[in-house]
Amino acid sequence: MLFTIIIATHDRPLLLKRTLQSLIAQTCQDFRVVVVSDSASYLPPYPELAALDGRFVFMIRSGQPGPAISRDMGMAVADGDYWIFLDDDDTFRPGHLQALKQRLQHPGQPPELLFCDFQVQQEDRTVSPPLALDCQSVSIADVTFDSVYVRNRIPNSCVAYRRDVLAGVHNDTELIIYEDWDFLLAAMAGRSLEHLATDGVVIHKSAATAPENMRRGNSRNENVLPVMLVLYQRHAAPNMATRLARQALLASAGVVLDLNHF
Numbered sequence: 001m002l003f004t005i006i007i008a009t010h011d012r013p014l015l016l017k018r019t020l021q022s023l024i025a026q027t028c029q030d031f032r033v034v035v036v037s038d039s040a041s042y043l044p045p046y047p048e049l050a051a052l053d054g055r056f057v058f059m060i061r062s063g064q065p066g067p068a069i070s071r072d073m074g075m076a077v078a079d080g081d082y083w084i085f086l087d088d089d090d091t092f093r094p095g096h097l098q099a100l101k102q103r104l105q106h107p108g109q110p111p112e113l114l115f116c117d118f119q120v121q122q123e124d125r126t127v128s129p130p131l132a133l134d135c136q137s138v139s140i141a142d143v144t145f146d147s148v149y150v151r152n153r154i155p156n157s158c159v160a161y162r163r164d165v166l167a168g169v170h171n172d173t174e175l176i177i178y179e180d181w182d183f184l185l186a187a188m189a190g191r192s193l194e195h196l197a198t199d200g201v202v203i204h205k206s207a208a209t210a211p212e213n214m215r216r217g218n219s220r221n222e223n224v225l226p227v228m229l230v231l232y233q234r235h236a237a238p239n240m241a242t243r244l245a246r247q248a249l250l251a252s253a254g255v256v257l258d259l260n261h262f
Contacts, residue, residue, distance in 0.1 A: 001030060001080040002081050004033075004082075005023065005083075006084070007087075008036050010039055010088070022202075024048065027097075029055075030101065031097060037061070039065070072173075080163065086157045099200055100114065103196050110162060111162065113192065117137065118138055121205065125206045137199045139199070159184065185235040225250070233261075
């Protein structure tokens with residue numbers, strides 16, 4: 001298999017079904033799916049899994065909820081040349097994996113980390129199925145290797161990791177926010193990052209005050225600065241310009257710190 005797609009899910013069966021349906025619709029079917037649920041409160045989506053024709057693993061785990069542990073469990077059983085972490089409320093347009101495949105099969109050294117543009121779909125999740133509101137395409141072609149060390153603008157679902165890049169890389173189960181940024185930085189160390197101008201990833205968003213958005217990041221803004229500083233210390237800036245950019249970013253938010261924090 002060319003791709004393994006790892007989906008960590010938590011109590012969102014209808015959104016998970018939509019995510020799986022977007023994979024079933026792919027024009028490129030050279031993939032396997034690993035779904036890890038941290039809840040046993042609903043039945044697995046059997047029709048969607050059956051449509052994947054045996055190319056899936058569905059695991060229900062116990063213990064602490066959260067995507068970090070689930071993603072690590074998914075990695076433990078993943079194969080394929082490239083691994084993608086697809087959030088359980090996001091989808092792929094039908095041609096997305098085909099676009100990635102065309103780039104990955106170009107002659108020469110295959111990319112270590114390949115990231116792409118995306119679309120943002122605003123929706124109302126108070127109705128079922130969710131009501132699509134507006135959608136816009138977002139280009140992140142200006143993201144550079146160094147800029148990711150300052151702030152992360154690459155959605156989790158937009159990165160394809162070459163399998164060998166993730167040897168020894170794990171998710172931090174103690175982080176309340178930014179665990180995907182931490183994971184990306186760990187994978188980038190000593191590697192290269194390449195952009196592909198395709199926007200087949202759809203990031204589905206509901207109102208910021210919706211209950212599903214209050215579980216973690218949006219309800220814990222007080223953790224943004226402490227966690228950023230942890231990541232800055234954990235992942236050394238590749239050069240002085242990046243250290244200064246980190247310092248300037250926090251200064252723009254009114255946080256003035258000595259350069260040794262960066």
